[in-house]
Amino acid sequence: MTAPVRLRLSRRRGFDLQAHSHQVNGLEAVNVARPGVWGNPFIVGKDGDRPYCVDLYKALLAGMIPLGKSAHHGELLAARLRVIAGIDRLRGKNLACWCALDGKPCHADVLLNIANAPERGNRG
Numbered sequence: 258m259t260a261p262v263r264l265r266l267s268r269r270r271g272f273d274l275q276a277h278s279h280q281v282n283g284l285e286a287v288n289v290a291r292p293g294v295w296g297n298p299f300i301v302g303k304d305g306d307r308p309y310c311v312d313l314y315k316a317l318l319a320g321m322i323p324l325g326k327s328a329h330h331g332e333l334l335a336a337r338l339r340v341i342a343g344i345d346r347l348r349g350k351n352l353a354c355w356c357a358l359d360g361k362p363c364h365a366d367v368l369l370n371i372a373n374a375p376e377r378g379n380r381g
Contacts, residue, residue, distance in 0.1 A: 259283060259284055262369075264286055264353040265357065297311070310364070314367055317337050345372070
């Protein structure tokens, strides 16, 4: 099986995410950028640098952030629940975000890891 990868979205005229994804590895792609169900609620610059915002997102999805202490706890809880409820829809698909493909972490990497974890395939 071909492993899903992270792709970068483009505003270039004529850019077609699905065509690009199929050219890369033959898989379908899902846009996980903001705004949308899959977007990271932690904003680079406002909440920290990119690696820190990705760490916050990872902690949020793992249930490790005490949401009661956040001014936006309702929004964060809703975001967490939406992702958890729909994560299986990302399994086996490339995920696309605006982050540069520069070796730094992106929330799409977190989603790729969760959606494609080996134990997820054993659920009934």
